[in-house]
Amino acid sequence: xxxxxxxxxxxxxxxxxxxxxxxxxxxxxxxxxxxxxxxxxxxxxxxxxxxxxxxxxxxxxxxxxxxxxxxxxxxxxxxxxxxxxxxxxxxxxxxxxxxxxxxxxxxxxxxxxxxxxxxxxxxxxxxxxxxxxxxxxxxxxxxxxxxxxxxxxxxxxxxxxxxxxxxxxxx
Amino acid sequence: xxxxxxxxxxxxxxxxxxxxxxxxxxxxxxxxxxxxxxxxxxxxxxxxxx
Numbered sequence: 001x002x003x004x005x006x007x008x009x010x011x012x013x014x015x016x017x018x019x020x021x022x023x024x025x026x027x028x029x030x031x032x033x034x035x036x037x038x039x040x041x042x043x044x045x046x047x048x049x050x051x052x053x054x055x056x057x058x059x060x061x062x063x064x065x066x067x068x069x070x071x072x073x074x075x076x077x078x079x080x081x082x083x084x085x086x087x088x089x090x091x092x093x094x095x096x097x098x099x100x101x102x103x104x105x106x107x108x109x110x111x112x113x114x115x116x117x118x119x120x121x122x123x124x125x126x127x128x129x130x131x132x133x134x135x136x137x138x139x140x141x142x143x144x145x146x147x148x149x150x151x152x153x154x155x156x157x158x159x160x161x162x163x164x165x166x167x168x169x170x171x
Numbered sequence: 172x173x174x175x176x177x178x179x180x181x182x183x184x185x186x187x188x189x190x191x192x193x194x195x196x197x198x199x200x201x202x203x204x205x206x207x208x209x210x211x212x213x214x215x216x217x218x219x220x221x
Contacts, residue, residue, distance in 0.1 A: 001191045001194075001195065026191070026194065029187070029190050029191065029194055030187050030190075031183070032179075032183050033178075033179045033180075033182035033183045033190070034182060034190045034191075034193040034194045034197060035194075036194070036197045036198070036201065037194070037198070038198060038201070080195070103187055104187075104188075105187060105188050105191060106188050112187075139176075140179065140180065140183055142183065
């Protein structure tokens, strides 16, 4: 993971990407016990292209493949890990990136989404594995309930949360 | 059950770098199992057993 983060930081320093933060199972591992996963989700801001044209992850792929990284479907193998770069697609993901938590991995500076944003994004995504991850957070008391409520309210996710509670927490 | 909860709590309290090393080992193990065909054999066996 160290090599992966070093390469991503270099890409950031070279101006190919803006702010980034680790999400998904690897991000959740910052707060919980290690959760098995095959890849790393990196939420990433892309610098605006000249003329304000549509943002694309193509410059990331060009940069990384020029440095020996290999494309595997929607992912690109950086260091030892397949990585999926995800530009924020809505206000929730933009806020999640803006409020990401700074940390270090083996002396390498990096950022991780907050527990509350990881939960809100998992709720929005809504696959079985996302719901299971939310249950992990709640079981381990690894979330600030007030902060989570505010995130859910800001992004219109309260009805979905109530559905989730009825289905997974009240049975 | 309590022991499992304790173990998970202990793992959760490790530094992020340590947890990522565990994650890497879990991933290597999954890949080794997939490469050996054990998983496919287990699924076939399960199907045979109904």
